Amino acid sequence: MAYFPFYMDVEGMVCLIVGGGKVASRKVFTMLEYGAAVRVIAPEAEEEIAALAEMGRISYEARACAPEDVDGADFVIAATSDEGLNRAISRRCKSLRIPVNVVDVQEECSFIFPALVKDGDIVVGISTGGASPAIARMLKDRVRAAIPEGAGAAAGWMKENREMVKALVDSQPVREEIFYRLAELAMSAGGGLEDGTVKRMIERKLEESHG
Numbered sequence: 001m002a003y004f005p006f007y008m009d010v011e012g013m014v015c016l017i018v019g020g021g022k023v024a025s026r027k028v029f030t031m032l033e034y035g036a037a038v039r040v041i042a043p044e045a046e047e048e049i050a051a052l053a054e055m056g057r058i059s060y061e062a063r064a065c066a067p068e069d070v071d072g073a074d075f076v077i078a079a080t081s082d083e084g085l086n087r088a089i090s091r092r093c094k095s096l097r098i099p100v101n102v103v104d105v106q107e108e109c110s111f112i113f114p115a116l117v118k119d120g121d122i123v124v125g126i127s128t129g130g131a132s133p134a135i136a137r138m139l140k141d142r143v144r145a146a147i148p149e150g151a152g153a154a155a156g157w158m159k160e161n162r163e164m165v166k167a168l169v170d171s172q173p174v175r176e177e178i179f180y181r182l183a184e185l186a187m188s189a190g191g192g193l194e195d196g197t198v199k200r201m202i203e204r205k206l207e208e209s210h211g
């Protein structure tokens, strides 16, 4: 069965990453980009993990991790080279209903990572359900190439104008038409439109809909 992609707000959530190698480091950067409060425990860690800790972006404890360390985390990523420890971490997380990712054994995961394309609030996740991370990574490059430049900026601008349009236009079907038209224009402009252009467009649509 394919995995379902929930899009979750992880801002401020405590993300415990156990292990400090290359895979752990990749997951640290990913989680930081989405605003999680990252805590790393590993006896040794890649330079970038130490550097992020020095900058105060993450917390890093240079020590071996025990399964009890997962208590209190909102979700956990086990990325050590010690399979037995990864398994013990997974078991404890599952018994406490803490979502857990084990980077080297999919069966021990309750969630897995997709390959990600991000432009502002636009996020595309590609998963093969573990069948082939290489394929997920390759498709990511194609998806990135298919998203027009400025799409993230256009989405950000739409977000800023959403409430204004809702307040001005009572009818949902008319709003929908306006949102599609604005989205089209903002996407081709690669960002926002001038206030005057938007107001004129809304007035025109309202006149049309009132006959």
Ligand SMILES: C[C@@]1(CC(=O)O)c2cc3[nH]c(cc4nc(cc5[nH]c(cc(n2)[C@H]1CCC(=O)O)[C@@](C)(CC(=O)O)[C@@H]5CCC(=O)O)C(CC(=O)O)=C4CCC(=O)O)c(CCC(=O)O)c3CC(=O)O
Residues within 6 Å of the ligand: 026, 027, 030, 101, 102, 103, 104, 105, 106, 109, 111, 112, 113, 114, 115, 116, 126, 127, 128, 129, 130, 131, 132, 133, 134, 135, 136, 137, 140
């Ligand atoms: C199940 C999963 C668990 C998880 O980690 O969440 C998992 C498991 C494993 N990956 C392994 C290997 C590789 N992983 C990558 C890369 C990525 N792996 C990622 C996710 C996932 N990897 C989850 C499933 C994703 C899905 O398919 O839906 C990505 C998408 C996201 C990320 O990690 O952040 C990221 C792309 C980042 C990007 O560029 O965007 C590469 C390629 C490379 O590094 O260039 C290789 C070598 C090539 C290959 O093996 O295909 C091995 C060791 C196999 C062995 O021992 O040989 C295991 C363990 C196993 O297979 O059991």
Ligand SMILES: NC(=O)C1=CN([C@@H]2O[C@H](COP(=O)(O)OP(=O)(O)OC[C@H]3O[C@@H](n4cnc5c(N)ncnc54)[C@H](O)[C@@H]3O)[C@@H](O)[C@H]2O)C=CC1
Residues within 6 Å of the ligand: 018, 019, 020, 021, 022, 023, 024, 041, 042, 043, 044, 045, 046, 063, 064, 065, 066, 079, 080, 081, 082, 085, 102, 103, 104, 133
């Ligand atoms: N999911 C994925 O995308 C991929 C997963 N893998 C798997 O991920 C695992 C980790 O890979 P790398 O980061 O390259 O390994 P690595 O060898 O660079 O790092 C392992 C880390 O585990 C830490 N560690 C060992 N014992 C520990 C303990 N008791 N407590 C806390 N930390 C401990 C070490 O200090 C080190 O930082 C490997 O088992 C590999 O098979 C490999 C490639 C991709």
